Amino acid sequence: MTRPPTKSPRATMVAQAADLIARKGVAGTSIGDVLAAADASRGSVYHHFPGGRSEILAEAVLYGADRIDDGLAQAARSSPVYLVADIADMWRRMLTDTDFAAGSVVSAAATARETDPAIADIAERQFVRWEDGLAASLRSRGVDGDRSRSLAMTTLAAIEGAVVLCRAHRSLEPLEHVVEEIGPLLSSAG
Incomplete structure (x- = not known):
């Protein structure tokens, strides 16, 4: 029986930090929380992340955004509706796997402008990348700039x-409405 590959301590800390940000926001995510969630020692933070909390x-x-990037890249090749x-x-x-406890890491980061401006800058750049990618996909289907x-x-x-x-209502209904409305809008745009 083969065992699944284990994540490095660094990768585990990054994944746990992303999960905490998605659940508690940037301001609510401390190094102590990350260490506890990753079952890591305090020294491992400074070994893997010399920049401390800001770096992790x-x-x-970026880790949270990568999950969306993959989906956007694949779907944009087929159609914006997909x-x-x-x-x-x-x-x-x-949302269902976390019982509506986790949201968007990038959205949480975007709201951290006052306390963590460098983190908010990362979120802003990520949103612009997504906007650019989706806009390019739409232009390739005949939608003007x-x-x-x-x-x-x-x-x-x-x-x-x-x-x-969805998190506020603890229901998928808002997402279903968005899909129902945005899909036809994008289909008719090209």
């Missing part, structure tokens, strides 16, 4: 907002 949180936001469906599927799993940008922002805002509402 930055890595965690992108919305694929991202919605990912959020359905995440200004409209493609507007639709990309609308789509991302609707999905991210739906995740917040």
Whole structure:
């Protein structure tokens, strides 16, 4: 019987930090929480993350964003409608698997401008990347530049907002409404 590969202590700390940010926000995520969740020693933080809390949180936001990046890249090659469906599927799993406790790591990071501006900057760059990717996909399907940008922002805002509402309502209903409304909007745009 083969064992699944184990994550390095560094990768475990990053994954746990991302999970904590998704659940508690940036301000609510401490090094102590990360260490406890990762079952790691205090010295391991400074060994793997010489920049301390800022460095591990930055890595965690990028880790959380990578999960969305993969889905966006695959779906954008097929169609924006599939992108919305694929991202919605990912959020359905995440929300139900965590009993609506975890939300978007990137959205949580974006709200940290006052306490952790460098982390908020990472979130801003990530949102711009997603907007650019979705807008490019829409342009490749005949949507003009200004409209493609507007639709990309609308789509991302609707999905991210739906995740917040799903957590608040402890229901997938807001996400289902977004999928029902955004899919046809994107289909008719091209």
